[in-house]
Amino acid sequence: MTTSGGWLARALRSGNFLIGAALSGTLALTALVSLFWTPKSATAISIPHRLTQPSGEFPLGTDHFGRDVLSMLMVGAQNSILVGVVAVGIGATLGIALGALASARRGWVEEVVMRLTDFSFAFPAILSAIMLTAILGPGTVNSIIAIGIFNIPLFARVTRGSANAIWAREFILAARAAGKGAFRITLEHVLPNIASVLIVQATIQFALAILAEAGLSYLGLGTQPPQPSWGRMLNEAQTMMFLAPRLAVFPGIAIALAVLGLNLLGDGLRDLFDPKLARKR
Amino acid sequence: MALLEVRDLSVEIATSRGTGFAVRGLNFALERGQTLGIVGESGCGKSMTALALMRLVPENARIGGAILFDGEDLAQADEARLCQIRGNRIAMIFQEPMTSLNPVHTIGRQIAEPLMMHRGLDAASARAEAIRLLDRVGIPEARRRVDSWPHQLSGGQRQRAMIAMALSCGPDILLADEPTTALDVTIQRQILTLIGDLVRDSGMSLILISHDLGVIAETVDSTVVMYGGMAVESGPTARVFAGLAHPYTQGLFAARPQLGQGAGKRLATIAGVVPDLVDLPAGCAFAGRCRLAVQACRVAPPAPQDLGLGHSAACLRLDAAREPAA
Amino acid sequence: MLLWTAIHGSHGIAAAIPREPIAVQIAAGAGVSVFLFRRFLTFLGTLVGASVVVFLVLEVLPGDPALIMLGTEAQADTLAALRKKLGLERPPLERYFDWIGGLVTGSLGMSHTYSVPVANLILERLQVTVPLAAMAITLSTALALALGLYAAARHNRPGDYGVMAFAQLGIAIPGFWFAILLVLLFAVVLGWFSAGGFPGWGDGFWPGFKSLILPASALALAQAAILSRVTRSSVLEVMREDYVRTARAKGLTRRRTLIRHVLRNALIPVVTIMGLQLSNLLTGTIIIESVFHLPGLGRLVFQAISQRDLPVVKDVVVLFAAMVVAINFLVDMLYAAIDPRLRLHDD
Ligand SMILES: Nc1ncnc2c1ncn2[C@@H]1O[C@H](COP(=O)(O)OP(=O)(O)OP(=O)(O)O)[C@@H](O)[C@H]1O
Ligand SMILES: [Mg+2]
Numbered sequence: 001m002t003t004s005g006g007w008l009a010r011a012l013r014s015g016n017f018l019i020g021a022a023l024s025g026t027l028a029l030t031a032l033v034s035l036f037w038t039p040k041s042a043t044a045i046s047i048p049h050r051l052t053q054p055s056g057e058f059p060l061g062t063d064h065f066g067r068d069v070l071s072m073l074m075v076g077a078q079n080s081i082l083v084g085v086v087a088v089g090i091g092a093t094l095g096i097a098l099g100a101l102a103s104a105r106r107g108w109v110e111e112v113v114m115r116l117t118d119f120s121f122a123f124p125a126i127l128s129a130i131m132l133t134a135i136l137g138p139g140t141v142n143s144i145i146a147i148g149i150f151n152i153p154l155f156a157r158v159t160r161g162s163a164n165a166i167w168a169r170e171f172i173l174a175a176r177a178a179g180k181g182a183f184r185i186t187l188e189h190v191l192p193n194i195a196s197v198l199i200v201q202a203t204i205q206f207a208l209a210i211l212a213e214a215g216l217s218y219l220g221l222g223t224q225p226p227q228p229s230w231g232r233m234l235n236e237a238q239t240m241m242f243l244a245p246r247l248a249v250f251p252g253i254a255i256a257l258a259v260l261g262l263n264l265l266g267d268g269l270r271d272l273f274d275p276k277l278a279r280k281r
Numbered sequence: 282m283a284l285l286e287v288r289d290l291s292v293e294i295a296t297s298r299g300t301g302f303a304v305r306g307l308n309f310a311l312e313r314g315q316t317l318g319i320v321g322e323s324g325c326g327k328s329m330t331a332l333a334l335m336r337l338v339p340e341n342a343r344i345g346g347a348i349l350f351d352g353e354d355l356a357q358a359d360e361a362r363l364c365q366i367r368g369n370r371i372a373m374i375f376q377e378p379m380t381s382l383n384p385v386h387t388i389g390r391q392i393a394e395p396l397m398m399h400r401g402l403d404a405a406s407a408r409a410e411a412i413r414l415l416d417r418v419g420i421p422e423a424r425r426r427v428d429s430w431p432h433q434l435s436g437g438q439r440q441r442a443m444i445a446m447a448l449s450c451g452p453d454i455l456l457a458d459e460p461t462t463a464l465d466v467t468i469q470r471q472i473l474t475l476i477g478d479l480v481r482d483s484g485m486s487l488i489l490i491s492h493d494l495g496v497i498a499e500t501v502d503s504t505v506v507m508y509g510g511m512a513v514e515s516g517p518t519a520r521v522f523a524g525l526a527h528p529y530t531q532g533l534f535a536a537r538p539q540l541g542q543g544a545g546k547r548l549a550t551i552a553g554v555v556p557d558l559v560d561l562p563a564g565c566a567f568a569g570r571c572r573l574a575v576q577a578c579r580v581a582p583p584a585p586q587d588l589g590l591g592h593s594a595a596c597l598r599l600d601a602a603r604e605p606a607a
Numbered sequence: 608m609l610l611w612t613a614i615h616g617s618h619g620i621a622a623a624i625p626r627e628p629i630a631v632q633i634a635a636g637a638g639v640s641v642f643l644f645r646r647f648l649t650f651l652g653t654l655v656g657a658s659v660v661v662f663l664v665l666e667v668l669p670g671d672p673a674l675i676m677l678g679t680e681a682q683a684d685t686l687a688a689l690r691k692k693l694g695l696e697r698p699p700l701e702r703y704f705d706w707i708g709g710l711v712t713g714s715l716g717m718s719h720t721y722s723v724p725v726a727n728l729i730l731e732r733l734q735v736t737v738p739l740a741a742m743a744i745t746l747s748t749a750l751a752l753a754l755g756l757y758a759a760a761r762h763n764r765p766g767d768y769g770v771m772a773f774a775q776l777g778i779a780i781p782g783f784w785f786a787i788l789l790v791l792l793f794a795v796v797l798g799w800f801s802a803g804g805f806p807g808w809g810d811g812f813w814p815g816f817k818s819l820i821l822p823a824s825a826l827a828l829a830q831a832a833i834l835s836r837v838t839r840s841s842v843l844e845v846m847r848e849d850y851v852r853t854a855r856a857k858g859l860t861r862r863r864t865l866i867r868h869v870l871r872n873a874l875i876p877v878v879t880i881m882g883l884q885l886s887n888l889l890t891g892t893i894i895i896e897s898v899f900h901l902p903g904l905g906r907l908v909f910q911a912i913s914q915r916d917l918p919v920v921k922d923v924v925v926l927f928a929a930m931v932v933a934i935n936f937l938v939d940m941l942y943a944a945i946d947p948r949l950r951l952h953d954d
Contacts, residue, residue, distance in 0.1 A: 115649075115652075118649065118653065119652075119653050119656045119657070121883070121886065121931070121932075121935070122653055122656075122657040122886075122928040122931050122932050123657070123660070123928060124886055124887055124890040124931065125890075126890040126891075126893055126894070127890055127924055127927055127928060130893070130908060130909070130912060130920070130924060131661065131664045131665060131920070131924055132664075133912055134665060134675075134911075134912045134915070134917065134920045135664065135665060135668065135669045135675055207779075211781055214781050214783075214784075215781060215782075215783060215894050218781075218783050218894065218897075219893070219894060219897055219909060220913075221912070231781075234783065234784055234787060237787070238787055238790075238898070241787070241790065241791060241795055241802070242795060245791050245795060248784075248787045248788070248791060249788075251784075252780070252781065252784035252787070252788070255779075255780075255781050255784065256776070256779045256780045256781070256784070257779075259778070259779040259780075259781075260775060260776070260779035263775065263778060263779060264775070
C-alpha cells in the first residue's frame with residue numbers, strides 16, 4: 001500500500017469526502033445563518049403575496065400563506081440538524097455505553113444486550129413514533145425520542161462488534177497485566193481505537209435521522225407548525241400540487257442534498273480511515 | 282510437432298505502483314503423454330504461467346508471446362474458442378481444495394457440469410459418469426458421495442473431487458498447480474501417486490507446478506526452474522538434478538528439507554527475498570541474491586547456455602558455479 | 608430510518624448481524640434443525656416481547672387510556688362508561704392475557720371510532736397493504752439484482768458508476784418525496800394514473816393493480832438502491848473466490864459462471880440485508896399510503912392516532928411488529944435454502 005501524503009492529502013483527493021463535506025458544510029452553515037438572518041420572515045403570513053412565482057424578492061417564490069419558501073427552507077435546516085444531532089446523540093450515548101459494556105463483560109451481559117437489540121428491531125422508528133404520538137401527541141421532542149431510541153441498538157451492535165475485535169488484541173492483554181480494570185481499559189484503549197468506526201456510523205445515522213424526521217413531519221407526527229420543517233412543507237405542497245407544483249420540489253431537493261451530503265461524507269470518512277477497505281471496493 | 286509449445290511467453294501485470302512482468306521470455310515444449318515440472322520459490326510466476334496457458338490471468342494482466350496448442354495459438358484465440366478448450370482439452374487443478382469447490386453445489390453436480398457442457402451428456406448419464414470418476418479417483422462409496430456438499434468432504438477428498446472434475450472430459454493436458462501444498466504429508470503422497478497413475482493410464486500430458494524439488498524429481502520427465510518470472514534452468518529432469526548448473530537451482534536444492542536430517546543440522550536457506558515484479562532488476566533477476574554475481578550479471582538478462590541433451594541454464598557464471606562452494 | 612443496515616451491510620460492518628448465530632452453529636457442528644429451532648424460539652420470544660412493549664406503552668404507561676381517548680374535558684360518566692367498555696377496571700395482567708388470547712384466536716377488540724371489530728378493519732386494510740408490499744418487494748428485488756449484477760460485470764466502467772450514482776441518489780431521496788414527484792409527473796402532467804385512492808378489487812384485477820403501481824414504485828426506490836449496492840459488492844466479492852476460477856477453468860463462459868456459480872453465493876448477504884430492509888419497507892407503507900390516500904393498514908393506524916382510537920393503534924402496531932419479526936424469521940429459513948452448509952444432513 002502506498003499512501004503518498006498524509007490524511008489531508010488523501011482527503012483532498014477523495015471525491016466522496018469533498019462533495020460530502022461541501023454539502024454537509026452548506027447544511028450546517030445555512031442553519032447557522034438562519035438563526036440570525038433570513039431573507040424574509042419564515043413564519044409571517046402575507047395573503048397578498050400568496051403563491052407568487054420565484055422573483056428577485058422571493059427567489060424560490062412563496063407558499064399558499066405567502067411565506068417566503070427560501071426562508072422556510074433555511075429555518076427548516078435548523079430543525080433537521082436539531083433532530084439529527086439530538087437523536088443521534090441519544091442513540092450514540094446509550095448505544096455505545098451498552099455495546100462497550102457488552103464487550104467488556106461478555107457472558108450473560110453481552111447475551112442480554114444483544115437479545116435486547118435483536119428485539120428492538122421489531123420497532124422501526126415509525127412504529128415507535130406512532131406509539132409515542134398516540135399517547136403523548138405529536139411534536140418535535142417525541143420524534144427525537146422515537147428516532148433516538150431506534151438508534152440505540154444500531155450503535156450498540158457496531159460498538160460491541162468493533163470493541164470485541166479490540167479486546168482480542170495484544171495491547172489489551174498488556175493493559176490487563178498492568179492491573180487496569182475493564183472500565184479504564186474501555187475508556188483508554190477500546191473507545192479511542194473504535195472511534196473512527198463510530199464517527200462513520202454517526203454520520204450515516206445522522207443522514208437517516210434527517211430522513212426519518214422528514215417522514216414523521218410529513219405525516220404530521222413530528223415538528224408542528226408554525227415552526228418550518230421540510231417534511232411539513234412537502235405535506236402542505238401536496239395539497240397545492242395542481243396550483244403550484246414547484247412547492248413540492250424545493251423541500252425534497254433540500255432533504256435529498258442533506259442526506260446525500262452526509263452519506264457521501266460517511267463513505268469518504270470510512271475510505272480515509274480504512275484505506276484497505278477503500279481499495280478493495 | 283509438440284502438443285504444446287510456449288514461445289516467449291510473458292505476463293505483464295498493472296498494479297497500483299506501475300506495471301511489471303510476472304512472467305517473461307518463457308519457452309518450453311511439451312510432447313503428448315509427456316510430463317513437465319515447473320519449480321521455483323513462492324512468487325516466481327508459476328501460477329501466473331499456468332493461468333496464462335488457460336488464458337485465465339487476472340483482469341489487470343496482459344499476455345504476450347505465443348501458446349501453440351496443437352498448432353493453434355491460444356494467445357490469439359477468442360473467448361468462445363477458449364471456452365471450448367478449457368476443461369475439455371486442457372484442465373486444471375488448483376492449490377486450495379478447500380476453496381476451489383463451490384459450496385452451494387453438490388460435488389456430483391460440479392463434476393457433471395463440464396461433461397454436460399463439452400460432451401453434451403444429459404443429466405442422468407453425466408451423473409453416472411461422475412460416480413465412475415469419483416470411484417476412479419479413490420473416493421469410497423462414490424454412489425453416495427456424489428450427492429455430498431463440498432463442506433462434507435475432507436481436504437484430500439476435495440482434491441480428489443477436483444481431480445475427477447479435471448479428468449471428466451479426458452483432457453490432453455492436465456495443469457496441476459501445487460495440488461498437494463495444502464494437504465497433510467501422508468495425503469500428499471496419495472494424491473501424487475493418483476495423479477501419476479491417471480497420467481500413465483490415460484496418456485495425457487501433465488504440467489506439474491511445485492516448489493518441492495523432491496516431488497518434481499520423482500514425478501516428471503522434464504523440468505523448468507523459474508525465478509523472477511523467467512526460466513533459469515530447464516531440461517530433462519535427470520539431467521537437471523544431476524547437473525544443478527544454475528546457482529539458483531543449487532540454492533534451491535541445498536534448501537530442501539530432507540527426511541532423516543539430523544535435528545541439530547540447520548536448513549540452508551537462500552539469503553534475501555524474491556524481488557518484487559514491479560522493480561525487477563535489469564539484469565539477471567537472481568543477481569541480487571547470488572554469491573557469484575559479477576557486474577556483467579546486472580547489465581542484461583543472460584541468455585540460456587546449452588549444456589547438451591536439451592539441458593540449458595541462463596547464467597554467465599556457469600563455470601564458477603560448477604566448482605563446489607567454499 | 609429506511610436504510611441504516613444496508614449502508615453498513617454493503618460495506619460489511621453490519622453484514623454479520625443475523626449471520627453470527629449461524630456461524631456459531633456451524634462452528635458447533637450442529638444441524639440445521641437446531642439452528643432453525645433456536646431461531647423459532649427467538650421468533651416467539653420477540654413476538655411476546657413486542658406485545659408486552661406495545662401493551663405497556665399504550666395501556667399501562669399513560670395511566671388512564673380512556674382519558675387519552677376522550678381528552679381532559681370529557682365528562683366523568685362518559686369516561687367511566689368507556690373504562691367499563693374497555694375493561695380498564697381489571698388488573699393489567701389480566702387485560703394483557705385477554706388481549707393476547709384475542710390476538711391468537713383472532714377475536715380482537717372493537718374500534719372506538721368505527722364501532723366495528725378491529726379484526727374486520729384489519730382484514731379489509733390488508734387487501735391493500737399486502738399487495739402493495741408484495742409489488743414493491745418484487746419490483747425492488749428484480750431491479751436490485753439486475754442493477755447489481757450489471758454494475759459488478761462492468762466494474763470500474765461507466766455502467767458501474769451509473770448504477771452507483773443511482774444508488775446514492777435512491778438512498779438520499781425520501782420515498783414520500785419520490786412519491787409526490789411520481790404523482791406530479793404521471794398524474795398531474797401526463798394524466799396516466801390517478802393521483803391517489805384505491806378502487807378496490809371489486810372491479811377486477813387491473814384497476815386495483817394500476818392504482819398500486821405508483822405507490823409500489825415509490826416504496827421500491829430506496830430498497831432497490833440499497834440492495835443494488837449490496838448485490839454489486841457481494842458479487843464482486845464472490846467473483847474473487849477460487850471456485851469461480853474453477854468454474855472458468857471448466858470452460859464456463861463469463862455469463863454462465865456469473866449465473867450458476869456467483870449469483871447464488873452472492874445472494875447470501877443480499878438476503879440478510881433484504882430481510883432487514885423489508886421491515887423498513889413494510890413500515891414505509893404507512894407514509895406511502897398517506898401520500899396516495901390508500902385505505903391500507905398504514906393509513907388505518909395513522910387515522911387511529913388522530914382519532915385516539917387506542918384499541919386499533921394497539922392491534923395494528925403489534926401486527927406490524929409481528930410482520931417485521933416474521934419476515935426476519937423467514938429470511939433465516941431462506942438462508943438454509945440458499946446455503947447447504949446450514950441444511951440438515953445425516954453425517
Ligand atoms: N492479481 C495480481 N495483481 C498483481 N500482482 C500479482 C497478481 N497475482 C500475482 N501477482 C504477482 O505476480 C507474481 C507471480 O505470482 P504467482 O502467483 O505466479 O507466483 P507463484 O510462483 O505461483 O507463487 P506461489 O508458490 O506462492 O503460488 C508475484 O510477484 C505476485 O505478487
Ligand atoms: Mg501459485
